[in-house]
Amino acid sequence: MDNFMTHIVSITILLFLLITFLQSGVDKITDWKGNLSWLKDHFSATFLGNIVPLLLGTILIIEIITAIFCIVGIYHLIADNHTGFAIGAMFSACITLLMLLFGQRVAKDYQGALTITCYFIVAIFGLSIVHS
Template identity: 45%
Template sequence: MDSATLVRFLVTAFFAVTFLQSGLDKVLDRDGNLQYLTQHFGNSPLAPWVPQLLTAITVIELVAGGLCGLGLLLFDFRHPGMRVAGWGVAMAGVALLCLLFGQRLAKDYAGAAVIAAYFALVLIGLRAF
């Protein structure tokens, strides 16, 4: 396995695990997540829309994780180009931008900084595709 294929595999696997777990947690513990996020965004312009935004980010995360997971099952990462795994990594980038936007509006700058590291991994992964 060449290094580009290994990078595609590792990045795809990382985001499959990250976003499938996060999305499923939001589905299985919606009430707990909604309570936490309502408090977290209580003083931000997003406060009135927390339930709708939770649904939206849940869908985006599940799509990103699902595409990455499907890309792994299809061994899609073996081929360069934007196929299933590549689109999964791209959707991971969209999810991270949404999360970053929310963290910045909530003035959670430490949380936003963590998201930036994940986003850098998206860029590395997309470069490998």
């Protein structure tokens, strides 16, 4: 219980990121065609338009890896006060969000980019907390 209380902020942020990336990954798996169709249209006028399936698959894999890191990070924070996986989860979340931000900026979807920025602030704050 002491480790839980010591890391309660980090654990809460990891839970937020876990929900975010696990739900997003599951949505991509369960509605691959719908996501692919929307993204092809979204990026049709950009240099990314021809590689949308590859990019979607890449983001899916990274989101699932991030979610797994979040689960393992929470476990290790509570069980043995080890921060390595939590740091990995937060960093992975930051990289994933930067990739998504890049895509939104290329597509000139500035409202979408702003939304991603809100998630990025949480992730970078979490990285700062767990790393200190």
